[in-house]
Structures are given as structure tokens and as C-alpha cells.
Amino acid sequence: MGMTMTQKILAKHAGLEKVEAGQLIQVNLDLVLGNDITSPVAIKEFLKTGVKDVFDRSKIAIVPDHFTPNKDIQSAEQCKYVREFAYKHNIENYFEIGEMGIEHCLLPEKGLVVPGDVVIGADSHTCTYGALGAFSTGIGSTDMAAGMATGKGWFKVPGAIKFVLTGKPAKYVSGKDVILHIIGKIGVDGALYKSMEFAGDGLKHLSMDDRFSMANMAIEAGGKNGIFPVDEKTIEYVNNHSNKPYTVYTADDDAVYDEIYNINLSELRPTVAFPHLPDNTRTIDDVGDVKIDQVVIGSCTNGRLEDLRIAAELLKGKKVTKGVRVIVFPGTQKIYLDAMKEGLLEIFIEAGAIVSTPTCGPCLGGHMGILAKGERAIATTNRNFVGRMGHPESEVYLASPAVAAASAIAGKIKNPEEI
Amino acid sequence: MEATGKAFKYGNNVDTDVIIPARYLNTSDPKELGKHCMEDIDTTFVERVQEGDMIIANKNFGCGSSREHAPLAIKASGVSCVIAKSFARIFYRNAINIGLPILECDEAVDGIEANDKIKVDFQRGIIFNETKNETYQAQPFPEFIQEIISSGGLVSYIQKQMK
Ligand code: SF4
Numbered sequence: 001m002g003m004t005m006t007q008k009i010l011a012k013h014a015g016l017e018k019v020e021a022g023q024l025i026q027v028n029l030d031l032v033l034g035n036d037i038t039s040p041v042a043i044k045e046f047l048k049t050g051v052k053d054v055f056d057r058s059k060i061a062i063v064p065d066h067f068t069p070n071k072d073i074q075s076a077e078q079c080k081y082v083r084e085f086a087y088k089h090n091i092e093n094y095f096e097i098g099e100m101g102i103e104h105c106l107l108p109e110k111g112l113v114v115p116g117d118v119v120i121g122a123d124s125h126t127c128t129y130g131a132l133g134a135f136s137t138g139i140g141s142t143d144m145a146a147g148m149a150t151g152k153g154w155f156k157v158p159g160a161i162k163f164v165l166t167g168k169p170a171k172y173v174s175g176k177d178v179i180l181h182i183i184g185k186i187g188v189d190g191a192l193y194k195s196m197e198f199a200g201d202g203l204k205h206l207s208m209d210d211r212f213s214m215a216n217m218a219i220e221a222g223g224k225n226g227i228f229p230v231d232e233k234t235i236e237y238v239n240n241h242s243n244k245p246y247t248v249y250t251a252d253d254d255a256v257y258d259e260i261y262n263i264n265l266s267e268l269r270p271t272v273a274f275p276h277l278p279d280n281t282r283t284i285d286d287v288g289d290v291k292i293d294q295v296v297i298g299s300c301t302n303g304r305l306e307d308l309r310i311a312a313e314l315l316k317g318k319k320v321t322k323g324v325r326v327i328v329f330p331g332t333q334k335i336y337l338d339a340m341k342e343g344l345l346e347i348f349i350e351a352g353a354i355v356s357t358p359t360c361g362p363c364l365g366g367h368m369g370i371l372a373k374g375e376r377a378i379a380t381t382n383r384n385f386v387g388r389m390g391h392p393e394s395e396v397y398l399a400s401p402a403v404a405a406a407s408a409i410a411g412k413i414k415n416p417e418e419i
Numbered sequence: 420m421e422a423t424g425k426a427f428k429y430g431n432n433v434d435t436d437v438i439i440p441a442r443y444l445n446t447s448d449p450k451e452l453g454k455h456c457m458e459d460i461d462t463t464f465v466e467r468v469q470e471g472d473m474i475i476a477n478k479n480f481g482c483g484s485s486r487e488h489a490p491l492a493i494k495a496s497g498v499s500c501v502i503a504k505s506f507a508r509i510f511y512r513n514a515i516n517i518g519l520p521i522l523e524c525d526e527a528v529d530g531i532e533a534n535d536k537i538k539v540d541f542q543r544g545i546i547f548n549e550t551k552n553e554t555y556q557a558q559p560f561p562e563f564i565q566e567i568i569s570s571g572g573l574v575s576y577i578q579k580q581m582k
Binding site for chain 1: 485487507508509511512513515516517558560561563564567572573574577578580581
């Protein structure tokens with residue numbers, strides 16, 4: 001019986017020849033991540049262990065991104081606590097204002113994650129790095145503390161669901177649409193405990209940015225991680241961003257999958273998740289007439305350069321509907337700068353959108369774009385739970401940057417093909 | 420490591436909100452939390468539970484929020500072990516991290532009835548039903564997980580290792 005890609009990475013990091021689904025193992029970690037919300041708790045737990053120093057100051061990343069630039073006194077105090085810890089322990093990968101970004105956009109860009117790595121993060125969207133052929137998953141603050149102290153983490157080896165992608169997606173069908181389609185199909189607990197393993201020759205049509213946004217939302221199907229095979233696109237990305245040595249793992253031919261789904265990308269349509277769950281999906285042809293008050297383009301799901309490019313392509317020379325607030329928040333300083341150099345920011349501003357500094361901001365209803373009672377937003381983020389972006393009676397619709405930009409122009413949810 | 424006690428039995432999807440309602444989350448003191456354990460699913464639980472007793476539940480025990488207060492409340496109430504067909508992923512991690520033993524075993528869940536007297540041998544994964552004279556086999560925990568649990572959780576385990 002063979003192993004899946006995830007199982008092979010875990011076996012290697014546990015020093016074992018072989019692992020099986022359900023087995024409990026202890027693995028060596030390549031990177032431990034935390035943010036401004038989860039790190040303070042983890043640091044307190046870390047201090048309780050009595051361990052004097054972190055296991056490896058180059059293998060810890062702390063990124064205050066959720067409520068930064070600090071939105072209030074409490075978040076300022078939290079960041080201060082985290083900053084002092086980072087300085088005291090010489091944490092190499094501590095990034096704050098000026099060099100920060102949304103953690104899951106920033107880490108790959110800084111070359112901190114490479115194929116074959118095992119990464120844990122005290123943030124549920126740590127699964128994003130599966131796009132690079134790494135095993136990465138979200139854990140709690142106690143796990144982060146233990147990871148910082150010992151460099152080890154324990155896992156239950158996950159079983160797997162395989163998604164075989166074929167065909168070429170249409171122009172306005174992006175990775176976001178593919179993952180929304182999958183979540184709509186298997187449900188928000190469809191991949192509970194399991195790894196979502198992507199495969200098939202349709203992958204060659206998905207850019208790295210597409211893959212990041214797909215792996216990012218594995219957790220929205222309950223998955224432990226989502227993972228992509230390493231191909232030329234991955235290698236190119238890694239060579240451009242990192243000097244770290246990497247290892248390419250491939251699934252065995254006789255690996256065991258609990259389920260296999262075949263998805264023809266050429267048949268997919270732009271897809272929107274209606275409130276209040278990411279699996280409540282409809283294709284753009286079935287959305288009906290949904291007026292919107294706000295458009296949010298950004299986040300760790302869709303705040304990368306390609307996302308901004310496609311939004312700008314649609315907004316170029318157009319105006320957003322009067323009364324609709326359009327907020328663009330690039331994922332990192334570098335993405336921000338690149339978008340500026342390419343003239344994308346100018347397009348957004350001329351169209352009537354605003355461009356924010358990188359922050360999680362509106363994505364989690366933190367700051368910079370909170371919704372009032374009864375308001376509706378279309379967002380390129382990953383969660384549309386009750387109250388996620390503000391008032392419990394507000395609504396969030398999840399979509400791709402193309403659909404979000406088209407909707408900004410139309411003032412209601414709109415098919416980008418019709419712009 | 421062994422435990423003995425009587426069984427409390429529940430169904431599918433016992434969520435973290437019924438294990439410890441959000442209205443009690445203004446404290447993380449285990450003793451306080453233990454006083455309200457299972458309150459919204461079984462109002463008499465806290466009065467009846469005795470040191471060593473076990474919770475037996477069906478599928479997806481501990482689903483819902485990631486609050487570590489849920490396993491803390493169960494542990495503080497005196498419960499020695501939770502046996503279920505499956506656990507929600509985060510609850511599973513949290514339980515081990517705070518030192519609450521949990522076991523997955525379909526046969527045990529099907530075989531055990533409320534108030535049966537149960538004995539668990541964690542080292543071997545053996546669940547013995549004294550009332551019915553039946554034995555069920557669960558996957559035993561590997562040594563490092565047993566050590567985490569017997570140390571009282573992940574943080575104490577690391578403390579010990581560092582000594
Ligand atoms: S952008 Fe949103 S989903 Fe991503 S890390 Fe920030 S809050 Fe979480």
C-alpha cells in the first residue's frame with residue numbers, strides 16, 4: 001500500500017519509512033508561524049514551559065497582520081508584547097509595518113516555505129503553502145508554543161481525497177472559482193481530517209497565484225491541508241524567491257484515497273458563495289439580482305499580483321457605481337509596489353476604488369471596511385460566516401477578483417464576461 | 420496508565436457550546452469551567468459525575484469552536500477519558516495538548532450503555548466493560564502521546580523534558 005504526497009512528507013519528517021492514515025506521529029518542523037492574535041497566547045504558554053530560548057530563531061515567523069497598523073490600544077499592546085518577544089529572541093522572520101504583509105502572502109514571497117517542508121501556523125489558513133508542495137496546516141496557540149520550544153509537532157496522519165483536474169478553464173475562471181466549486185460540491189466538512197490532494201494535467205493551466213488561493217481554502221472544506229504536486233511552475237517560483245534547499249515528493253501510484261473526484265476545468269463557471277457558508281455556491285449564471293454596498297479585493301486568498309491585474313483589467317477606464325465602496329488591499333508591500341509600477345493602483349483610484357496598506361483588515365471584520373446592519377459585500381476573501389465582516393445582519397458573498405471587479409462596476413453581482 | 424469509572428452516554432456532534440457554554444468563557448480557570456461542564460446537554464451531569472467517570476459519545480465529538488476550555492472543563496469535572504467514534508479535529512488536538520485522554524473505538528461506543536462500569540488500559544488500548552464482561556480494542560496511543568497525557572498536557576510535558 002503506497003503513500004500520498006502528504007503522507008510521504010510526514011513520514012520523512014518523522015524519521016519513518018512508512019506511515020498510515022490515523023497513525024499518531026511526531027515530526028520535525030521546518031517553520032512555525034504566528035500572528036498578532038495568536039502569538040501573545042502562544043508566548044505566554046511558551047514562557048510556562050521554562051524553555052529559555054526558541055528552538056531555532058530562523059525557523060519561526062511572526063507577522064502582526066490582523067489588526068495592524070494597530071487599530072486600537074488593545075491591539076497596540078498585543079503587538080508590543082509580540083515585538084518585545086521577537087526582539088528578545090532575535091526571531092529572524094519578524095515582519096511588521098513597512099515590511100509586513102498578510103502572513104500567507106508574505107511567507108512564500110520571502111522564500112520561507114519550499115517544497116517538502118512541514119509548516120505549522122497558529123492561523124487556520126496556514127494550509128496556503130500546500131500550493132508549493134509543502135505540508136502546512138493550522139494549529140492552536142499551545143501547539144505554536146510547543147513548536148517554538150522544541151521544533152516538533154505531533155500529528156495524526158490524514159487520509160486523503162484526490163481531485164483530478166483536467167481541461168483548460170475559461171478566461172474568467174480562476175483558482176478561486178475551482179476551489180469554490182469543489183467546496184460547493186463536497187461541503188464545508190467534506191474533507192474533515194483529510195488532506196486534499198490535487199492532481200491531473202489541468203494543473204498546468206493554474207498559475208501559482210491560482211494554486212495559493214485554492215490551497216488557502218482547503219480549510220473551508222474542513223481539510224487538514226491541501227497540496228499540489230511540484231511542477232515547472234512551482235520550481236520557477238521557488239527559484240525566484242528562495243535559496244532554501246527543497247525536496248520534491250510525489251504520491252505513490254498505489255497511494256490510497258478515500259475518494260477521487262474528476263473535475264473538468266473547461267466546464268466550470270465563475271462561482272459565487274452566498275451567505276453564510278462557503279459551500280453555499282451558485283454559478284454566476286444563477287446569482288440573480290444581488291445589489292451590493294461594498295466590494296473587497298484582497299486577502300490571503302486573492303491579494304496577489306495576478307488578482308490585482310485581472311481586477312484592474314476590468315476596471316480600466318471604468319467607474320465603480322456611485323455609492324459602492326470598493327476597497328483593494330494588496331497582500332504585501334512587494335505586491336503593492338509591483339502593482340504601483342504596473343500602473344494598477346492608478347487604475348483602481350481613477351475608477352473610484354481605494355487602495356489600503358497590506359492588512360487583514362476587513363477580511364475578518366477587523367477594521368478598514370466594516371459592514372453595517374443589512375449591508376452586503378462581495379469579497380475575494382475566504383469566509384462568509386455570520387458577522388464575518390461586521391454586523392451580524394450583514395452579508396458577505398465570496399467570489400474571484402474578476403467577479404468582484406465586474407460587480408464594482410455594475411453595483412450588483414455581475415458576470416465579468418458581460419463587462 | 421489506567422482509569423475506571425461509570426459511563427455517561429451521548430449521541431452525535433456533541434459540540435463545544437454544549438460542553439462549555441460561551442457564557443462561562445470569561446474565565447479559563449479549570450475548576451470554574453468544570454462546574455458547568457455539559458450543562459446545556461445534561462443539566463444533572465455535574466451533580467452525578469464522579470472522579471474517573473467516562474464520557475461515551477458517537478461521532479464528531481467536540482465539533483464547533485476551537486476553545487481549549489471544552490476539554491479543560493471535561494477534565495476538571497473529573498472525567499478520566501472520552502471514548503467516541505470520532506472527534507472533531509481541533510478538539511482532538513486540544514484534548515491531548517491539555518492532557519485529557521481520548522480514544523476512538525466504534526465497538527466500545529456501540530457496546531457500552533449508560534452507567535456501565537468501564538476500565539481502560541491506555542497503554543494497550545484495551546477498554547473493558549465490567550458490567551457486561553466485554554472487551555473492546557482501541558488503537559493504543561504511541562508512547563509520546565501517552566507521555567504528554569500523563570504529564571498533564573503538552574506544556575508540562577515540555578517542562579519535564581527540559582529538566
Ligand atoms: S486575510 Fe483574512 S483569512 Fe487571511 S489571514 Fe488575514 S484574516 Fe485570516
